[in-house]
Amino acid sequence: MMAEMQQRGGAGGAPAARPRVSGAQQERKGKGVFMQFIDDLINLRATAILIVGVLAFGAMVWFHTGSSGRGQQPKGPSVGRLKSEVDEMEKAMGAILESHTGVSQAAEEAKQAVAAQHELQEKYKVSAIFVFSAPNQGLRSAMRNMALHSWVKEVILIHEIDVGDGGGKADAAFPKHLNGKKVRYFPSNPIEPPSHEFAKFKACAELAAPENNVCYYQSTHRDASGYTRSLWANFLRAPKQIHSSVGANTYFNDLELTYRDDSFGLDSGFAFLAGGAYFLKEHAVNFVARKRDQLQVVMGGGTHINQEAFDQGSDVLFSLWVNRPPAELSNNMVPFATGIGEAKLYERGAYERRARQKEIHVVALKALLTDRLRVMNGGDAKVSRTTAPITPRLDTVSSCAKDRCLLTTNIQVVPRARSMKGERIGKMLRDKLETRQATPECEVFKAHQYYYAVDGNMQTQWVTTNKNVTRNDYFGLDLLKLHKDLQTISVAAAHPFQKDLVLEVSMDNKRWFPISVKPTKEFVDVWRGFEVHRYTYDMSESLAGAWQLILETPKAKHSSTPTPPLYIQYVRFRAQVSYKLPVILFDLDYKVGDPYDGTHSTAKKA
Incomplete structure (x- = not known):
């Protein structure tokens, strides 16, 4: 042979x-x-x-x-x-x-990537927590949705109102197991006095199974089924951060309120958790265990904050005192259907909500600053034991329709926060929190938000309003897992420079391989004077050609020849030059064969 x-x-x-x-x-x-x-x-x-x-x-x-x-x-x-x-x-x-050492190297890198993906998926186990005042269809739908996913190991139900002798009847109304996951019902709030906001952290810290190290929380009025999987994939990118899904107004407002002081290791990023959020159990344990010290710091600052206000502002305090930039996704927030008809777009006034929480927000930041000073002078941390790393936010910005992927881009709707002195941060936050209505800039973003690039609707579009494209700006997709058979990438865009953007793929979001492919181009429509075209990139043909070139390359040139990845999870389009036009993206989608099926453990045994 x-x-x-x-x-x-x-x-x-x-x-x-x-x-x-x-x-x-x-x-x-x-x-x-x-x-x-x-x-x-x-x-x-x-x-x-x-x-x-x-x-x-x-x-x-x-x-x-x-x-x-x-x-x-x-x-x-x-x-x-x-x-x-x-x-x-x-x-x-x-x-x-x-x-062909290039092929051998690619095979080894693929093996390592598959092993790393498997290890990461096995490392984190989730307790899903729901706090409710009365059982309803929304609660049952939320429970069923979370129980479908392999990373969720149990469901914890906290009855916010003390039902007394009726607890047994309420307990009997819930299944003991759902899709093989244990359901644990607690007939009264596990804290005194009862507080919906603080209860989820208490439940995570003290009621979650010892072997579970991540908690998930959402309001029983929100339907998170459209982004549960992609939000989890986002968590796996950076587990130490809080990962949540919010509407466009909240997303924009939270970016406006984000500042940092690198000299103190401080980040003022705030995360809204009701739409669905994953966070490490250790963050909740730290928050609950330090509550007494935190109350002393807050109440000792000459404020009117008492324990009740502390409990009601727990989301603000928790997200600020984790002291890491939160990872929010700007998604389509809908309620569970309560009657006949489809669910409608749904988001409460983010600016008004923040204004009501102004005092607790500023006090929380002041307490964090005081805590950082104490640590820098050799004292013990009373509020937060973490120092904010000087790292950029994740480039994931929205979940795709049908929860198939994540939209990624480094084009921000609000300029990235620059480091400034802590006292200046407090003043700017106080001024920003006076605003009770969405700003004009926020309304423009909401009309052309990130989600509209991946919602599967050609009547909506993401536009980088007031932001022309500069060199190395990019947009793309995180496919949530490694794929071995990426077939096509489809882009419907009105910006005329789409064909000039370089298409790159990656297995690990670190090393990128440029794909030489000429897309087919099909006219779709005209939008505000711009022609909309659909560009289809044949990835399977292009990757096959790239591998053929590798196999034909003389051995002496292998070390200098880029090798395509065997599996692909990340795709992006990057600008090599600047353009005096924005991105106008109507649709970004992909077609793929079967994903990697997780047989790594079997192969490892063999």
Whole structure:
């Protein structure tokens, strides 16, 4: 077999074109599946993705037919022939990988990426917490939605009102298990005095199962099913941050209220949790355990904040005192349907809500500043034990329709916060919190928000209003998991420079590989004088061409030749020059085959 390959491959191990012979199809038909694959490889019709796929299949065959006794399959003649072909194929693949170090490196990187994804998914386990005053359909829908997901291990129900003897009846109304997940009902609020806001942190810190290290909370009036999966994927990107989903007004307002003081290690970012939020259990434990110290700091500052105000402002205090930039997604916030008809767009007044919480917000920041000073002078932290890292916010900005992906971009609607002195931050926050109505800039963003690029509706669009595109600006997608068969990327845009943007793909969001592909272009409509076109990028053909180029590259140039990733999770379009126009994006979507199916653990055993 190897001699035949070397004879056909020519000098240096580089595959040579095989001359056509009469009856080639009959000859090919008489060969086994694996021998046909080798012929394809010799003629450069197979990509490295297939190499890895077939090798994995070969490993599984070996696992079930090897002499170690682990497999249960009988060793009949057909199995023996199959194993023989697999052995020959593995030898041939080994020779190819040895000759093409770029392919070998890509295979190793893919193996590490798959292992890292599997490890990350196994590391975090979630307790889903719901605080309610009366059982309703929204609560039941929220419970069912969360119980569907593998990372959620239990559901905790906190009855906000003490129902007394009626607790037994209420408990009986809820299932003990839902989709295999344990449901735990507590008939009265686990804190005194009762507080809806503080209860979720108390439940996370003291009621969640010991083996669970993440908590999820949402209001029972919000339907989070449209972004549960993507919000979780966003959490896995940066687990130490608070991850929440909010409406466009809240998103914009929260960015306006975000400042930082790098000399103190302070971040004033605020996260609104009611729309759905994931956060580490250790953050809740720290918050609850330090409540007495925190109250002393807050109440000792000459303010009118008492314990009741403290409990009601718990979201503000918790998100500020975690002291890390929160990771919010600007999504379509809808309530659970309460009657006949579809759910409508739904978001309460973010600015008015913040104005009502002005005092607790400013007091919380003042307490955090005092705490940082105490730590810098050698004292113990009483409010927060974390120092805000000098890191940018995540580039994820919205969930895609049907919860299939995340929109990513480095084009911000509010300029990124610059470091300034803490006392100046307090003054600016107080001034900003006086605003009770959405600003004109916020209204413009809401009309052309991030979500409109990925909502599947061609009547809406994301526009980078008042922001022309500059060099290295980008937008793209996080596909939530590694994919081995990315087929097409589709972009419907009115900006005329779409065809000039460089398309890049990545496996880890760190190393990017440019894809050389000319999209097909189809006229769609005209919007405010701009022609809207749909651009379709054939990724499978382009990636196959990239791998063919790698296999044809002389060995001496392997180290300097970029190697395409075997799996893809991230896609982006990046500007190489500046344009005096904004991004006008109507739709961004993708088509993909089966995602990586999580058989890493089996392969590892083999």
